[in-house]
Each structure stands twice: as C-alpha cells, then as structure tokens.
Amino acid sequence: MPDADIPYTSIGSPVVEYVPYEGLNFKTVVWKAATSPKKGTIVYIHGFCEHALLYTEFFDRVSQKGYEIFFFDQRGAGETSPGKWVGKTDEFHTYDDLDFMIERVLAARTDKSEKIFLAGHSMGSGIALNYPICGKYRDELRGVFVSGPLIELHPSTRPNCLKMKLQPVINAIAPGLKIDSKINYDYITSNDGWREYIRSTDKKLVGTIRQFNDMFKRGWKLLEPSHVQKWKADVPLLVFHGSDDKINDIAGTEKFFKLVPESVDREFVTVSGSKHSVFLEKEEIVANVIEKVVEFLGKH
Numbered sequence: 524m525p526d527a528d529i530p531y532t533s534i535g536s537p538v539v540e541y542v543p544y545e546g547l548n549f550k551t552v553v554w555k556a557a558t559s560p561k562k563g564t565i566v567y568i569h570g571f572c573e574h575a576l577l578y579t580e581f582f583d584r585v586s587q588k589g590y591e592i593f594f595f596d597q598r599g600a601g602e603t604s605p606g607k608w609v610g611k612t613d614e615f616h617t618y619d620d621l622d623f624m625i626e627r628v629l630a631a632r633t634d635k636s637e638k639i640f641l642a643g644h645s646m647g648s649g650i651a652l653n654y655p656i657c658g659k660y661r662d663e664l665r666g667v668f669v670s671g672p673l674i675e676l677h678p679s680t681r682p683n684c685l686k687m688k689l690q691p692v693i694n695a696i697a698p699g700l701k702i703d704s705k706i707n708y709d710y711i712t713s714n715d716g717w718r719e720y721i722r723s724t725d726k727k728l729v730g731t732i733r734q735f736n737d738m739f740k741r742g743w744k745l746l747e748p749s750h751v752q753k754w755k756a757d758v759p760l761l762v763f764h765g766s767d768d769k770i771n772d773i774a775g776t777e778k779f780f781k782l783v784p785e786s787v788d789r790e791f792v793t794v795s796g797s798k799h800s801v802f803l804e805k806e807e808i809v810a811n812v813i814e815k816v817v818e819f820l821g822k823h
Contacts, residue, residue, distance in 0.1 A: 527720055527723050527724050528720075529576055529577075529579050529580075529720055530714075530716030530717055530719075530720055531579055531580040531583070531716075533579055533580070533583040534557075534583055534587055535554060535555065535557060535583050535586055535587065537552045537553060537554045537555075537575075537579075537582070538552070538553045538554075538555065539551070539552050539575075540553075541602075542595075542627070544620065544623050545616070545619070545620070545623075547598060547603055547604065547608075548603065549595050549596065549598075549603045549620070549624075550574075550575060550595060550596040550601055550602040550603050551593065551594070551595045551624070552575045552582075552593075552594045552595070553591065553592070553593050553594075554582040554583065554585075554586040554591065554592040554594075555586065555591055556586055556589050556590055556591045557586055557587045557588075557589065558588075558589040561589060561590065561591045562588075562589035562590055562820065562821070563589075563590050563591070563637075563639075563640060563665065563820055564590070564591045564592075564593065564628060564632075564637070564639045564640065565585070565590055565591070565592045565593065565639070565640040565641075565642050565820075566593050566594075566624065566625055566628055566639055566640070566641050566642070567582075567592055567593070567594045567642045567643065567647070568597070568621065568641070568642070568643035568644075568647030568648075568650050568651050569594070569596070569597065569600070569601075569643070569644060569646075569647045570643070570644045570645030570646045570647050570648070570671075570673075570800075571600075571645060571646040571673075571730060571734075571738065572600060572725060572729070572730065573600065573601070573644070573645075573647075574596050574600060574601030574602065575594055575596055575601060575602075577717075577721070577803065578594060578802065580802075580803075580809070581802040581803075581809070581813070582594065584809075584813055585813060585816065585817065588813075588817045588820075590640075590817075590820060593624070593628050595620075595624050597612065597617070597620065597647075598611070598612040598616050598617070598620050599611050599612035599730070599731070599734060609729055609730075610729060610730040610731035610734045611731060611734075612731075612733070612734055612737075613733050613734075613737060614737040614740075614741070617650060617737065618650070618658070618659075621650065621654075621658075622658075622659045622660065625639070625659075625660045625663070626660075629660070629663060638663050638664060638665035639663055639664065639665055640664070640665050640666050640667070640668065640820060640823075641654055641655075641664055641666075641667045642667065642668045642669060643669050643670075643672075644669065644670045644671060644800065644802065645670070645671050645672065645673050645770070645771060645799065645800075646673050646738045647669075648669035648670060648671065648672030648673065649672055649673045649674065649738060649741045649742045649745065650741065651667055651669050652667070652669060652672055652674075652745055652779070653741060653744065653745065654667070655667055655754050655755045655758040655760075656750060656751065656753045656754050656755070657753065661755050661758070662755075664755070664758045665758075665823055666758060666759040666760070666761070666819065666820070666823040667758060667759070667760050667761070668760070668761040668762070668763070668816060668819055668820075669761075669762055669763070670762075670763040670764070670765075670794075670800070670801045670802060670812075671763070671764055671765060671768055671770070671771050671776075671799050671800065671801065672742070672745075672762070672764070672771060672775075672776055672779070673738055673739075673741075673742045673771050674742040674743075674745050674746065674771065674772070674775035674776055674778070674779050675742060675743075675746075675771070675772045675774070675775025675778075676739075676770070676771060676772060677768060677769045677770055677771060677772040678772070679707075679710070679769040679770075680706065680707070680710065680769060680770050680771075681772075706770060707769070708721060708722045710768075710769045710770050710798055710799055711770070711798060711799050711800050711803070712798050712799065712800045712803040712804055713767075713796070713797075713798050713804060713805055714803055714804050714805050717800075717803040742775070745779045745782075746775070746778055746779060746782070748782050751779065751782035751783055752782070752784060754783055754784055754787055756784065756786050756787060758787070759787065759788035759789065759819070759822075759823050760783060760787060760788070760789040760790070761789075761790050761792070761815070761816070761819045762776060762780055762789075762790070762791045762792065763792045763794050763801050763812060763815075764776045764777075764791075764792075764793060764794065764801075765793075765794045765796075765797030765798050765799055765800075765801050765804075766793050766794060766795050766796060766797060767796060767797060767798050768797070768798055768799045769798070769799070770798075770799040771799065773793065776791075777791070788823075790819070792812075792815060794808060794811075794812060796808060797812075
C-alpha cells in the first residue's frame with residue numbers, strides 16, 4: 524500500500540473500517556460532514572487501480588461543505604485486494620459488492636426516506652452511469668455525478684484493433700491473466716504533486732483480462748440507445764470531462780450524454796485545461812469543479 528505522503532493536508536479525518544463480504548475484507552472510508560445536520564450522502568466509486576488516499580483532497584473539501592462521503596476500495600483494488608488479488612473481479616461482483624455497500628449506507632440512515640447521491644470517476648463512472656438504468660437500488664438515488672467516464676478509450680490510449688478483437692477470446696481462455704495497462708502517468712493530471720505521488724506509489728497499473736473486458740463492455744453498453752433510454756427519469760445527472768483527457772475519449776462521453784432522455788435534469792461540463800482526473804487537477808480547476816459539484820448537490 525502507498526507509504527509516500529500525499530500532496531494535501533486535510534482538515535477533517537476519515538473513519539476507516541474493514542468490512543468482510545464474499546471472501547474479502549473491504550476497506551471502507553467515511554468522510555463525515557463538517558456541518559450538522561449533514562446535507563446529504565454520497566457513495567463514490569473509484570476508477571481503475573485507484574484507492575482511498577487518492578481522494579483525500581476531494582472528499583475532505585466536499586465534506587467541509589456539509590456532505591458525507593462513503594467510499595470503498597473495490598474488489599481487485601487497493602487494500603481490499605493486495606498482492607495476488609489485484610485485478611481479480613468480474614461484472615457480477617462489481618455490482619453485487621456495490622449493492623452490498625449501498626445497503627449498508629441505507630441501513631445506517633437516521634431518516635429512512637433519505638436518498639443518496641452516486642458518483643464515480645473513469646471506470647467507476649461507467650459503473651455509476653449504468654446504475655440508474657439497471658441498478659438494484661436505483662429508486663434510492665437522489666442524483667448522479669461523474670468525471671471522465673470510461674465509455675470509449677482515447678486514441679492515444681486505445682489498444683490496436685487486433686488486440687481489441689482478441690480480448691474476448693483471451694478472456695474466455697485466461698480471464699485471470701494480468702497485464703500492465705501501460706497508462707501514461709502524464710495523462711492523469713497536470714498537478715505535479717498528485718502525478719508524482721501516483722508515479723511513486725503505483726509503479727504499474729495492472730489488471731486482469733476479465734477486468735479489462737468487463738469495463739470496456741460496460742462502457743460500450745452506454746452507447747446503446749435502447750439501454751440508455753431506461754435511465755430513471757427522476758435521477759438528475761452531472762457529467763464532467765477534461766478537455767485534455769487522453770485516457771478516456773470526451774467524444775464517447777458526448778455520444779452517451781446525447782442518448783440520455785431529454786426529460787432528465789442533466790448537464791455536461793467540459794473542464795477546460797483538465798487532463799483525465801478532474802478532482803486531482805491544479806487548484807484553479809479543482810476549485811471550480813467542487814463549486815459545480817456542491818451546486819448540483821444543493822439543487823437536488
């Protein structure tokens with residue numbers, strides 16, 4: 524697990540708990556709202572090879588605005604799945620684990636009528652965006668906000684055509700085979716502190732063939748009109764995508780957004796000058812993004 528110092532000093536302190544479920548001890552992190560009563564609860568789904576510490580700044584700053592954030596290192600990532608367990612997950616467990624965590628959040632409510640916000644980044648955005656369409660607890664959603672969703676990879680990161688065609692075949696033969704994603708660290712953020720933290724603590728961003736196959740298929744599903752038209756009409760949506768993102772293609776996100784029914788309260792924000800991780804960007808970018816997030820949360 525990363526032992527380098529993160530480039531941010533937090534105001535609040537998260538509550539960390541390890542929760543057993545289906546053969547793993549999941550690391551969960553709760554950032555309590557700095558105000559009382561809290562204004563709402565956010566369940567956040569991280570991206571590929573990410574972990575709790577990467578969101579220290581974003582969660583701390585949003586919690587200071589009065590919102591509670593619940594986060595967990597997913598199956599195959601972070602402290603939930605160290606060593607040989609890295610990347611070992613699949614589509615069933617992705618959503619089954621999420622359902623379990625949402626159940627815990629809902630059960631902990633003092634006001635049982637309170638609905639939750641669902642949020643995510645990159646791979647996690649793909650998971651979050653499918654949830655108002657077919658998620659078990661979609662009726663409990665107050666709104667969804669995401670950044671840099673994995674719908675289509677950017678040409679700078681996309682594997683060649685042959686590799687993409689062979690991927691389902693390899694998945695069927697050797698789903699547990701691990702490969703290095705070879706993501707360019709310079710594509711993640713233009714914030715020097717966060718970029719070098721990631722570079723120094725995550726030497727390789729590795730996943731299994733099954734993990735890659737499932738997350739790509741999840742994104743492609745979001746380009747099917749008949750699928751996206753099932754978006755729950757009363758769940759508002761806010762989408763961020765960095766203008767300079769060379770990991771996930773903003774064009775794919777724009778195509779998805781156009782498929783969301785016009786009856787849905789929705790907004791697309793192109794974050795000018797931002798690379799892939801808008802919540803890990805330079806201060807002037809992060810401040811504007813957080814302001815927009817808090818505005819969205821406050822409206823709903």
